[in-house]
Amino acid sequence: MNTRITFMGWAIALVAVVALGVALVMPRASAAQNPTTDSRKRITVVGHGEIKITPDVAQVTIGVQSEGQDAATALADNNAKMQALIDAIKNAGIAETDIQTVGFSIYPTYNYDSPSPQITGYQVSNAVNVKVAIAGAGDLLDKVVAVGANNVANIAFEVSNPAQALAEARQAAMNDAKLRADQFAGASNATVGQVLVISELVSQAPVFPVMERAADMGAAGNAVPIQPGQQIQAIDIQVTFELN
Missing domain, CATH: 3.30.70.2970 (Protein of unknown function (DUF541), domain 2)
Known part of the structure; x- marks a missing residue:
């Protein structure tokens, strides 16, 4: 009889230890699933770029x-x-x-x-x-x-090939964003670090006509004079920089 009671006691104790071990392990697993939030300081600005192009x-x-x-x-x-x-x-x-x-x-x-x-x-x-x-x-x-x-x-x-103008407008927008970030950072006694995020704010950059005189593109002689003027390829981007 005593032997049976002793065995049951050990069994209950073993179950309790296993349950306690699971309880001790679970919080650690939960903590591993939630990594520490990025605490780096950031600054987000909008940059604008535009390039004048002559239609062809x-x-x-x-x-x-x-x-x-x-x-x-x-x-x-x-x-x-x-x-x-x-x-x-x-x-x-x-x-x-x-x-x-x-x-x-x-x-x-x-x-x-x-x-x-x-x-x-x-x-x-x-x-x-x-x-x-x-x-x-x-x-x-x-x-x-x-x-x-x-x-x-x-x-x-x-413009038959607007890709080059679009690339130049994007570069101009990036330069503008960096300049703005540097100005704001300098005003707050900080410096701009690496780029963290870049987003283009329009899916397709619009092209605007420029009302100014261009060279006569008509042929020599009595050909009808044609004035193509210029167009503006514009782009806006949003850039997030690390702030040091």
């Missing part, structure tokens, strides 16, 4: 508008003039991939002087969008007008 490509809508007493006559005239226009564009060195039809319409014209409007004829319009190097844009416009183009509109300018 123009996009312009060029078309022909024709009239006739009936739709078939107006269409035939328009087709002939439009084909001559497209041939002239290609002969100027423009690739087919840079010529795209952007509008075509046929509609009647009316005489509204009588009590009941009367159809007096038909008007046909056809237009293409053309992408052309600015250096040859003025000469191209002269050539298409000579073969019958009578609708020229919506000229716009762009």
Whole structure:
């Protein structure tokens, strides 16, 4: 009987020791899962960078508008003039991939002087969008007008390869951020350390036109003068530096 009681006592004691051991180990494991928070001092600033760039490509809508007493006559005239226009564009060195039809319409014209409007004829319009190097844009416009183009509109300018300007704008924004951080740190008797975080504040940097005169990019002679001006490639970034 005493032997049995003694054995049960040892068993209870062993269970208690194991439970205590688990209780002692668990807090250590929990502490290992929560590393110490980074206590470094930081400063966060916004940097702005912008680069002026001169466009080298123009996009312009060029078309022909024709009239006739009936739709078939107006269409035939328009087709002939439009084909001559497209041939002239290609002969100027423009690739087919840079010529795209952007509008075509046929509609009647009316005489509204009588009590009941009367159809007096038909008007046909056809237009293409053309992408052309600015250096040859003025000469191209002269050539298409000579073969019958009578609708020229919506000229716009762009940069064929904006990657370099974007990279320069980002570098300028980083330099601006560093300058601002140095100024704030100096005012608080501290120094700026390494970069900890960089974030670009826009997914796509906007391009803004600059209203200032640029060199005439038209060809020599009587070519239409084209003034592309300049554009601004701008970027904003947020930078966090270590503060020493």
